[in-house]
Amino acid sequence: MSKPPNLQTLSNELLKDILDLLDADPDRSVNIDRRAYLSVESFRLPSPPVPSRAQDVGNFRLTCRRFAEAGVPYQFTKLATRFSRHGLERLDKISSQSHLAKHTRKFSYLVPYFYVEGREQVEQFLQSGIRRYSSLVPAIFQSKAEDQKRILQQAEDTRVLRKAMAAFVSLQHVQILRLQDEADRMLLEALQESELPQASMIDLRWTPACVHATSTVAQALLHAKSPFSRFSGPMMNSQSALVIKDRIPQTVSLLASRLTCLELHFDDTEALEERMRAASQLFMTVFAAARNLQALHVGFPSRSPVDLGLEEIFHSIHWEKLRAFGIQAWRLTGEEIIQLAKRHSKTLRGLRLRDVQLREGSMWKDVLTALRSEMEQLDWVSLRRIDYATHFDELWADSMEVGDGSLGGSESDEEAGFPPHFSVSGSDVNSDYDDTEDDYDSESHSIADTDQGPEANEIALSPNTTASLAFCTCSRSSDPAAADHLGDNGLFVTYQQRKMWERWVVGRCPEHSAN
Numbered sequence: 218m219s220k221p222p223n224l225q226t227l228s229n230e231l232l233k234d235i236l237d238l239l240d241a242d243p244d245r246s247v248n249i250d251r252r253a254y255l256s257v258e259s260f261r262l263p264s265p266p267v268p269s270r271a272q273d274v275g276n277f278r279l280t281c282r283r284f285a286e287a288g289v290p291y292q293f294t295k296l297a298t299r300f301s302r303h304g305l306e307r308l309d310k311i312s313s314q315s316h317l318a319k320h321t322r323k324f325s326y327l328v329p330y331f332y333v334e335g336r337e338q339v340e341q342f343l344q345s346g347i348r349r350y351s352s353l354v355p356a357i358f359q360s361k362a363e364d365q366k367r368i369l370q371q372a373e374d375t376r377v378l379r380k381a382m383a384a385f386v387s388l389q390h391v392q393i394l395r396l397q398d399e400a401d402r403m404l405l406e407a408l409q410e411s412e413l414p415q416a417s418m419i420d421l422r423w424t425p426a427c428v429h430a431t432s433t434v435a436q437a438l439l440h441a442k443s444p445f446s447r448f449s450g451p452m453m454n455s456q457s458a459l460v461i462k463d464r465i466p467q468t469v470s471l472l473a474s475r476l477t478c479l480e481l482h483f484d485d486t487e488a489l490e491e492r493m494r495a496a497s498q499l500f501m502t503v504f505a506a507a508r509n510l511q512a513l514h515v516g517f518p519s520r521s522p523v524d525l526g527l528e529e530i531f532h533s534i535h536w537e538k539l540r541a542f543g544i545q546a547w548r549l550t551g552e553e554i555i556q557l558a559k560r561h562s563k564t565l566r567g568l569r570l571r572d573v574q575l576r577e578g579s580m581w582k583d584v585l586t587a588l589r590s591e592m593e594q595l596d597w598v599s600l601r602r603i604d605y606a607t608h609f610d611e612l613w614a615d616s617m618e619v620g621d622g623s624l625g626g627s628e629s630d631e632e633a634g635f636p637p638h639f640s641v642s643g644s645d646v647n648s649d650y651d652d653t654e655d656d657y658d659s660e661s662h663s664i665a666d667t668d669q670g671p672e673a674n675e676i677a678l679s680p681n682t683t684a685s686l687a688f689c690t691c692s693r694s695s696d697p698a699a700a701d702h703l704g705d706n707g708l709f710v711t712y713q714q715r716k717m718w719e720r721w722v723v724g725r726c727p728e729h730s731a732n
Contacts (some may be wrong), residue, residue: 297324298325298327299329319387321387321388322390323391327395329395331429375437381437382434383440385443388443391434391445391449393450393453394452395452408421427457435472446475446509447476458496462498469499473504476507477511478512479507479510482545485518490525500531501534510538510539511536519545519602522572522609528553541565541566541567541569546573549574555584562591567599568595568598571602574603583700585703595722600719
């Protein structure tokens with residue numbers, strides 16, 4: 218008589234297949250060459266685990282020691298920690314268990330707005346008669362303010378972060394995100410709407426939070442000699458760049474030398490250009506030290522494209538290994554784009570020019586022609602919401618909304634995730650980094666033939682291109698053969714045009730291409 222099946226006899230490969238059905242493969246990631254990389258790997262906000270799946274993985278690990286070990290990567294490969302007493306306590310516990318910490322490859326640090334000391338008198342403000350926000354409980358905010366003060370005074374975050382970065386021996390990717398819960402959102406909304414003098418009793422700011430988080434994480438990484446090579450800051454504050462420049466210039470340079478991927482998005486608008494120019498030397502220091510960069514993105518709010526020259530930030534630096542490059546919300550001349558692209562024509566596989574507005578005197582057809590003829594390795598180009606600066610300004614002057622398309626995001630501090638009312642916040646972060654047109658498959662709320670339409674949500678990560686074929690394909694393409702037939706009027710760009718232009722740039726005929 219045959220023995221009954223025994224779970225212990227299952228192979229490790231089969232256990233992995235079972236876990237893959239419960240949750241995604243923790244080792245699976247988007248290749249740096251793919252169009253989705255800058256969004257999915259770095260900017261898309263980490264999603265909270267589905268409660269049932271998280272519980273299933275937890276139950277799987279409780280079965281026996283062997284199953285517990287097999288399930289560890291599915292819980293700890295990507296770790297998110299909130300700047301809070303409970304969040305840091307959990308991080309401390311995980312860091313004390315090397316068999317768990319060794320699996321962490323991506324660390325997301327979720328940082329709330331900081332209360333300015335002496336201006337955290339929420340109870341007095343809420344008691345001033347704001348009926349619409351009567352549901353807010355002052356004790357909750359008081360607890361948060363005291364929590365923050367205690368952590369900073371005792372340098373508890375510094376201690377735990379150093380311990381964690383040393384324990385994360387497989388760490389690859391570090392991400393700093395701004396976080397607010399529903400109560401914080403309502404309080405900020407009340408402060409913005411209130412004309413009462415009591416509103417001055419409270420001051421919540423992102424700048425000191427961003428500066429402190431960036432500084433402590435950077436110092437922890439350096440102290441631990443971390444193997445990390447990717448950094449994402451999709452909600453950076455421009456003022457923080459100036460503070461960092463003065464406080465930890467040597468640390469920044471040393472860390473930059475380890476980077477292969479760097480993604481920065483500055484989401485504030487006040488004195489943005491002035492601050493960026495003031496931080497120009499910092500950017501030169503960072504980019505000059507980051508000689509091994511393979512992916513780089515620097516962006517600004519879609520609604521406020523900056524009047525900065527590309528080289529004011531990038532300083533004509535050539536990265537020999539650069540394969541994916543992205544910028545967002547700049548006002549540029551066509552020649553600036555062409556020169557930077559040509560500098561990396563031997564290696565660049567992907568180019569993202571999001572919300573780029575061409576200045577008067579430049580035409581997109583000239584930029585596209587140069588990209589098509591000069592970029593030897595280019596596999597994809599993203600031109601989402603490109604336009605001409607004059608037309609963009611006219612739209613805003615007429616109070617017409619520039620559609621960003623947004624997707625909500627939330628994050629987890631516990632294994633089963635934050636409650637639903639917690640969310641990562643940002644004025645542009647959801648729209649700017651959930652790259653819906655490139656890599657997210659969602660048919661809800663679609664509008665045909667727009668930047669938020671079905672084609673904008675196609676799941677394909679990179680466009681089909683005939684560049685690798687060994688015979689003439691001119692007759693097979695419905696796109697124009699020459700730049701003069703692209704329909705560029707030098708005034709504005711339609712959705713249909715820019716989608717066709719994306720195909721045209723990478724659709725070179727192998728037989729008749731200049732290359």
